[in-house]
Amino acid sequence: MPQLIAFLLTSFIVISAILTAIGWYQIRRRKMEQHQKLMVAASVFATVFFVLYVAKTFLIGSTQFGGPDDVKLAYLIFLFFHVVLATVAGAMGIITLVYAYKKQFQKHKRIGPWASAIWFCSAVTGVMVYLLLYVIYPSGETKSVTELFTSY
Numbered sequence: 094m095p096q097l098i099a100f101l102l103t104s105f106i107v108i109s110a111i112l113t114a115i116g117w118y119q120i121r122r123r124k125m126e127q128h129q130k131l132m133v134a135a136s137v138f139a140t141v142f143f144v145l146y147v148a149k150t151f152l153i154g155s156t157q158f159g160g161p162d163d164v165k166l167a168y169l170i171f172l173f174f175h176v177v178l179a180t181v182a183g184a185m186g187i188i189t190l191v192y193a194y195k196k197q198f199q200k201h202k203r204i205g206p207w208a209s210a211i212w213f214c215s216a217v218t219g220v221m222v223y224l225l226l227y228v229i230y231p232s233g234e235t236k237s238v239t240e241l242f243t244s245y
Contacts, residue, residue, distance in 0.1 A: 095156050095235045096227045098149055103223040105142035109135045110216035113209050129193070136190060139212075143183070154237040160230030168225055175218035182212040 116131030158168045185208035192201035226232060 095149075095153060096232060098145075098153070099156065099223055099227055102142055102146055102149070103220055105138045105145070106216050106219045109138035109142065110213055112138065113212055117206075117209055132190075132193075136186065139183070139186065151238055154235045156226055156235045157233030158226060158230070159233030160225065164230075171218065171225075172222055175215065175222055178211055178215040178218060182208060182215045185211060 112131050112135035116128050116135060119131060120128040158165055160168065185204060189201055189205045189208045192198070192204065
């Protein structure tokens with residue numbers, strides 16, 4: 094069950110990244126309305142991912158890395174960078190959306206490409222985390238949040 098949920102969550106991220114890329118392409122072609130619709134849709138997919146990810150983490154738990162011990166440190170470092178990228182991209186995405194909503198388009202244009210680029214990196218590393226946890230190596234144990242904090 095955790096593997097199916099992880100696949101669905103990863104799909105939301107991939108869809109969000111694809112919609113962002115198409116939205117970026119549309120704004121380059123000066124298609125403002127299409128750009129706006131695509132970016133809103135990309136934001137909805139990213140938000141749904143985030144809400145479901147938090148709910149999954151609290152209700153079901155977090156899947157541990159099940160690969161070999163000599164790869165675990167590299168995985169954890171990679172995971173750390175993914176989390177940082179996702180956090181920065183999320184914050185920048187919110188700021189970008191607020192600027193667009195307030196029609197502060199000069200600020201929006203300045204931060205939007207950076208937010209998108211970081212979001213793409215976050216999406217790619219997110220897919221890699223999924224592959225490392227569920228495809229390349231056998232899944233580790235899924236532990237609830239309370240188990241994670243009481244096991245140390």
